[in-house]
Amino acid sequence: MPKPDIYIGTDSGATTSKTGGIYADGTPISHELRQSSTNSVGGTAAVIAGWVEGVKGFMADNELSWDQVRGVGLALPGPYQDYGILDKSANLPDSFIGWNFLAEYKAALSAEAGRPIHVATGNDGDLGGVGEAHAVRGDRAVGVVLLAPGSGLGCAYVGADGLHLAGDNFAGMEGGHMPAALHLLGNPPVYTCGCGKGWGCIEAYTTISGLPQLLRDTLKRYPDHELAKSDAPEKEKVLSLRTRAQKGDELALDIFDFQAKALGLHAANLIIALDPAYVVIGGGLIDPESTTAEFRQRYLDGIRNAALPYLFPRQREHVQFVPATLGELSQCIGAALVARQTLPVSA
Template sequence: MAIAPSVYIGTDFGATTSKIAGIWVDGQPISTELLQRPSNSHLGPAAVVEGWIEAIGIYLAQHDLSWDAVQGVGVAIPGPRRSYGVLERGPNLPESFVGFDVYSAYRTALVMQTGRDIPLVVGNDGNMGGVAEAHQVRGSGSASVLMLAPGSGLGCAFVDARGHALDGDTLAGMEASHMPAPLHLLGLPAYPCGCGREWGCIELYTSLAGLPYLIAAYLPEYPDHPLAHSPLSPKEQALSLRGLAQQDDPLAQRIFDFQARALGIHIANLAMACDPQIVIIGGGLMDTEATRAAFRERYLHTIWEAAAPYLWPSQRTTMRILPASLGELSQAIGAALVALDQHMMS
């Protein structure tokens, strides 16, 4: 009788969609194709977990694997967290998820599906993405990695030389998106953040969350710009900027240059504390299907030019700023890698 191969499954829980990925015992992805299904969070926590179990079954069948092969499962969840595996109130999830014990519910569902206790790990989605990208970029090396991923907000992670993400004692480690921006260098006021802080969280100057403010700040200088007379809502205008920038639109390019500069200064700030050898930039602006190579190169170059003057001399010669490479797979693969690491340590 053939022995089933050992695999580790990662689940990436988003308010709208959940993603499934898997790795072999050597840490290599089983596939680079994304399995994505609706989370159905509007139906409540039980429906979400049921959907994960169903999606894993589909993933295993697609790759001629069985549940017997699964030796560990990881799940990437959004912050904030009340305690390990327990959600606090989040900006995008229904009220029914406040206080939801993801760890206990998912672990019980796995036992019911397989008849055995499959080890489960839970972690912040940004941290899980950082683990995967760090594993990808450094190979057999041991460099520490800082990952910043501007998207709807600013995802942040720091992964040490052992491949472990910084969680912190209250599971709030590397919430660096809510550190105050250096407003004296950026020349803009402190915009109020959805987190409740009013000191000008850096997220508002580097991600989609702040684009309506930046459009309002710069659009008056472009009175003939289509957005100056657009019926689109502020959010819709913000969502249009990435596409406009690919057409060399001057307003869009100016705003993304500003965001890159703000992100570069933030990297220099974090380098004082973390001293990473590699900085990975993720998020939608690094999406090779949605942005041109010239745009990505300009964005990364502007980040480096903004960071370099504030780095220590040794950091200027050793630090590298690189684009993320795993895209939407990163958080699910990271969750699987953490599950593998925990299994090997047990």
């Protein structure tokens, strides 16, 4: 009996790289990812070697062989100078600027396999969206928007063809740096964002990155709250909010209700522009291992209820807001799916 074809996905973060994969029908090979150090301090050659070792290790873990590999996908944070060529990255050394990581990874994998290996790449947030879209829509050829607030706001749009919107300048769906609808949020101050824009990026109102500013303003309405009197470091205060909210703390719930409303208004903007069938919400506030079912439902309802009044009637009826389901698997699965989707017909 012939061995099944497989596609491998590499998800490279600044410190840790993960490897997973799918069979040709899109089902995961395993729900266990192979993890290893990205080792960026060792230079680009060390990173390539680590990615290759991750692939070899994942295949060994699952008793797979190179003759089964039809393609490999790589999820790597941008920005990019060109397809597969890195630009200035916030989390990688300046020496990596201009690195043609795609060509080098392809060459290294092909050398290991003893034949040319098809390799595709994309922004990690975009490829995470590809994975989540595949999981949520099944056999339906429909559009999916992913919004995943964490340290920043991951945004992706996946079309009916199963591929992400990368854009002509490799900045498609950088939706975290679109302006928030401040007039509908009670006209809060224009919060600073790490990108440097001064127009009130939605990322600053919906993610951990903006929580210090949001906490400072919200505390003005809760002068007797424990955090108003605490000498704890700001980071400690911010990171306590999720736990406090799940215990019913009014200030913490107020903050996350605000973030949900801000994200819902942003979702409405994206729905008007892209008209998807699904909006998938990811991130730590929707993580079932870190949050209660009651809190997750409140957060998801807050997003949906903020968006619905601004949608067209058919969209209000048909667009579904759903939680992400793949967790850490999403980017590896998405990378493998993109490798499958972009495989040349002759390969």
